[in-house]
Amino acid sequence: STQKFTGTNGQPVWDAGNTPINGYRCAVTNSIPSNLTKGTASGIASAMVFGNFSDLIIGMWGSLDLMVDPYTGSTAGTIRVVTLQDVDVAIRNAESFTTMVDALTA
Structure with missing residues (x-):
């Protein structure tokens, strides 16, 4: 069965830096909004992107x-x-990426 997240025991899920999450490399950027709304939590939700970035093509x-x-x-x-x-970005396989637009970060 799929593991379920039950809590953090007061510890952050991820401490930004070079530490992977569940074995995957992670990065932080200001290019993704962090002022989104989820239900009554207004302005404190963030977007997240997970993907196979070798399928991201950047042309200059x-x-x-x-x-x-x-x-x-x-x-x-x-x-x-x-x-x-002059830069352009394309995705080789759309299935390689997914987004979450309501991660509560506050």
Whole structure:
């Protein structure tokens, strides 16, 4: 039968870092929302993604464009630097990924 989670005995399920969860590598990013709602828990739910990231394809075109703009901040004596990198992302097999959008994190 499938194991069921019964509690943490006051310990976190995962202490962010290089520690795997259930044998899988983990990472934290601010690119996934953490202000979602689950029932009456408003603004404290997070999204999570689990997947076979070898099936994630990242394409980068051209080189990094770098523009130095000495004019925009000239009255404050600052220089503005703007960069652009053309990138696209695709998934080889949609079945390789799943998401959870209501993980309570607070």
